[in-house]
Amino acid sequence: MAHQAHAYHMVDPSPWPLTGAISALLMTSGLATTFHYKTTTLLFLGTTLLLLTMFQWWRDIIRESTFQGHHTTSVQKGHGYGMVLFITSEVFFFIGFFWAFYHSSLAPAIELGGLWPPTGITPLDPFEVPLLNTAVLLASGVTVTWAHHSIIEGARKPALQSLTLTVLLGLYFTALQAMEYYEAPFTLADGVYGCTFFVATGFHGLHVIIGTTFLMVCLLRHTHYHFTSKHHFGFEAAAWYWHFVDVVWLFLYISIYWWGS
Amino acid sequence: MYRHIHALQQVARRTISSSVRRQLDNKVQNKQKLFQEDNGIPVHLKGGVSDALLYRTTMMLTVVGAGYVVYELVKAAFPRNKT
Numbered sequence: 301m302a303h304q305a306h307a308y309h310m311v312d313p314s315p316w317p318l319t320g321a322i323s324a325l326l327m328t329s330g331l332a333t334t335f336h337y338k339t340t341t342l343l344f345l346g347t348t349l350l351l352l353t354m355f356q357w358w359r360d361i362i363r364e365s366t367f368q369g370h371h372t373t374s375v376q377k378g379h380g381y382g383m384v385l386f387i388t389s390e391v392f393f394f395i396g397f398f399w400a401f402y403h404s405s406l407a408p409a410i411e412l413g414g415l416w417p418p419t420g421i422t423p424l425d426p427f428e429v430p431l432l433n434t435a436v437l438l439a440s441g442v443t444v445t446w447a448h449h450s451i452i453e454g455a456r457k458p459a460l461q462s463l464t465l466t467v468l469l470g471l472y473f474t475a476l477q478a479m480e481y482y483e484a485p486f487t488l489a490d491g492v493y494g495c496t497f498f499v500a501t502g503f504h505g506l507h508v509i510i511g512t513t514f515l516m517v518c519l520l521r522h523t524h525y526h527f528t529s530k531h532h533f534g535f536e537a538a539a540w541y542w543h544f545v546d547v548v549w550l551f552l553y554i555s556i557y558w559w560g561s
Numbered sequence: 562m563y564r565h566i567h568a569l570q571q572v573a574r575r576t577i578s579s580s581v582r583r584q585l586d587n588k589v590q591n592k593q594k595l596f597q598e599d600n601g602i603p604v605h606l607k608g609g610v611s612d613a614l615l616y617r618t619t620m621m622l623t624v625v626g627a628g629y630v631v632y633e634l635v636k637a638a639f640p641r642n643k644t
Binding site: 325332 | 585587589595596603605608616619620622625627633634637
């Protein structure tokens with residue numbers, strides 16, 4: 301049996317990059333056919349393929365690490381760099397939407413009445429549900445840190461409890477935000493205010509859902525004894541992502557909800 | 562009434578903790594043995610029959626999807642409208 305003379309992971313040949321690429325093709329063409337011809341088949345097929353790809357790809361990574369032991373310290377370090385770079389790219393994604401918001405709100409056009417919020421828009425009260433949402437996410441930042449310390453200390457029950465609490469807080473945020481969206485007195489179609497509000501908070505909400513899912517997977521893995529006190533990078537990556545989601549919300553709250561009202 | 566609630570709490574606690582203990586034993590070592598078997602099977606198929614089924618379904622959707630995209634793109638590029 302051949303043995304490698306290095307600490308890195310040469311992965312087995314895998315079909316998931318291909319299926320993932322095809323799913324991206326299907327989703328983008330699917331968007332086009334949905335907009336032009338109102339047929340959602342391609343879009344639905346692409347989304348299904350994307351979900352299948354993600355499930356199997358990440359399942360394989362868990363097998364390679366927890367069951368096959370390929371994730372040496374060097375490999376983990378590389379994953380750390382990767383996650384940091386990915387989150388940085390997401391920061392720039394949000395910078396674009398904040399740029400759009402400040403462009404329109406710092407010098408409001410005459411068509412808006414020369415003021416912000418524009419004439420006719422009743423913004424949400426920042427000290428009602430949005431403030432609760434801020435408290436929920438800040439609390440979830442505390443609970444995820446509690447979970448991390450528990451995992452390091454080998455304290456299984458507190459780790460499971462605090463991680464569960466983090467997930468519940470994430471779900472609570474999503475539920476509250478969904479209710480706010482339903483009850484809001486303005487819509488996406490309400491000029492540049494509606495557009496900047498719903499696109500920025502909407503993409504943030506999507507990231508909350510992604511982060512909550514990532515944390516749920518970590519919770520499931522921890523119940524199955526995948527994490528050790530010294531090796532739990534998947535959880536750390538999820539925690540970093542969650543803190544990023546929290547920070548984006550704080551910027552949204554200060555800029556759009558508070559200053560923007 | 563409080564005695565009933567307390568009793569119910571005890572039953573629930575015992576049921577949950579005992580079922581949790583039954584279902585969540587540490588099976589990592591068994592998985593490690595399965596996935597470290599020297600049989601040349603790549604990791605995406607190494608789990609067993611369900612892996613192969615899921616793989617075949619995914620690949621079938623990939624091939625059918627790719628073909629369908631080409632069809633839709635050709636249809637969109639060469640419209641057959643009679644006006």
